[in-house]
Amino acid sequence: MIRMLLRVLGREYAQPVRRTVALMTTTAVAEGLSYALLIPVLPALFGSTPADAWPWLIAFGAAVAVYAVLRYLGDLSGFRAGTTLLHGMYYRLGDHLARLPLGWYNARRVGEVSVLASQGVLQAMGVIAHLLAPFIFACVTPLTIVAVILAVNWQMGLAALVAAPVVAAIQLWAGRSMAATDAERAERDHDATGRVIEYLQAQPVLRAGGRTVERFRLLDDSLREVQRASRRSLLSALPGAVGLTLAVQAVFTGLLVLGAYLALGGTIGAAEVLTILVLAARCADPLLSLADIGGKLRGARSELARLDAVLRTGTLPEAREPVRPESHDLEFDSVAFRHGDRTVIGDVSLSVPEGQRLAVVGPSGAGKSTLLQLIARFYDVDAGAVRVGGVDVRSIDTEVLMSRIAFVFQDVYLFDGTIEENVRLGRPDAEDAEVRAAATAARLDDVVERLPGGWAANVGEGGALLSGGERQRVSIARALLKDAPIVLLDEVTSALDPVNEAAVHEGIERLMAGRTVVMVAHRMRTVQRADRVVFLDDGRIAEEGSHDELLRRGGRYAGFWHLSMAPG
Structure with missing residues (x-):
């Protein structure tokens, strides 16, 4: 995704994007590590001297403050990079469109380019500003927390680690199953946009034919196809979302059962089990959000692919050593x-x-x-x-x-x-x-x-x-x-x-x-x-x-x- 984004934009934008990704990843790791300070807090609170928890609580508060600063800087960097990319994308797209042969333009592409230049560019460039941070946090923070759990108890850490390949497999399966419906919906959207433009341009003809009240059948048919494609797209997204929810709940239930078994066997204390379950619960929300984020990323990737296709369309070649004519015959x-x-x-x-x-x-x-x-x-x-x-x-x-x-x-x-x-x-x-x-x-x-x-x-x-x-x-x-x-x-x-x-x-x-x-x-x-x-x-x-x-x-x-x- 990032590689395609940089290919569409050009190499000059690589550095701010990589800097933003690095900062967001560091912030996600910092968030996960901050939860490690809860491990000594709960045993101290349930122990004979609850006051011993104060130093750890203060350390936890300081870690959260550091995370908040990093999160602010990461989000700010994302918004700035997104604004820069949006500005650069509009200039690059406009410059490229101005250099394409006129034969490239036809009635169908008027609708496609209008959608691409408005919704498409905003959706594709919004990845950095709005989707990159949630996606990184949904992936990196749970993995960091799992590493913390591994450090506390290797059995429960391995059990928690099972969620990673399961979640990845569900996301890949959902993405592949939705690819066809996403493409169909985008195709129907572009067709409908072209029909709307045609309807507006045909107003003199329609009115001259006395069809000012009658609905425009071609536009109605196109909009109905958009409705059907949208319904199919939503239905195809349900199995992935439900599967992800069931997988996360199953892993959490497995951790609960394993923790109870280990606590009853004396391998681990009840306070440690409770701490691990709190950390596991903290992983659930970002993992469940992957279904929504994944859908938005697929949509943005589709728009990026269309932008890439337009920008790869050959322009009229420029002479390497241009010659200036001296006369005008x-x-x-x-x-x-x-x-x-x-x-x-x-x-x-x-x-x-x-x-x-x-x-x-x-x-x-x-x-x-x-x-x-x-x-x-x-x-x-x-x-x-x-x-x-x-x-x-x-x-x-x-x-x-x-x-x-x-x-x-x-x-x-x-x-x-x-x-x-x-x-x-x-x-x-x-x-x-x-x-x-x-x-x-x-x-x-x-x-x-x-x-x-x-x-x-x-x-x-x-x-x-x-x-x-x-x-x-x-x-x-x-x-x-x-x-x-x-x-x-x-x-x-x-x-x-x-x-x-x-x-x-x-x-x-x-x-x-x-x-x-x-x-x-x-x-x-x-x-x-x-x-x-x-x-x-x-x-x-x-x-x-x-x-x-x-x-x-x-x-x-x-x-x-x-x-x-x-x-x-």
């Missing part, structure tokens, strides 16, 4: 890219000189957006190379590559914050005047003036409080503020009304000025402003040339153009 050299078994891009070769504009058109599913994503290295190609300034994007440091590219998507996502905060994502250290200038160029200042809060107006989660056109203006202002030499545009005006489309086009024109541009467009009027046009079909270049040349040829592009210009 673009080139596709015999590029092929597959998504699963499907070839999305097949043997594409084209170039975009620095400062020129390339328009990519074609039917839906032709691979147009994928071309843009390959330039930004959202994926790595399966064959050929994508180059920026003559340098393969795989040889460019990711931060350097991203600093050279401004990407404006069709579907704009804004973070839940103010308009200004969302614009400043393009360049956080920009001066206020630069932010205002970018907003003016993107025609965003019109939006800011209309909103009650102005620049401090909140856009809502995902930009829900703004219209589609207003979100696009924020996105363009963000790209203008970034001032990157390469601009990638992905159908940015395909879903806008005429007023917003005119405003966005004006902003786009300012954004494209003097930059290397690759634009994907469905509205063919946008294509006329390009220096060259590529018609993509089924992942391959069907036609290439200027707008006028392609119209004169009367091929696929001309058909697209005339169809888009047709009235109605």
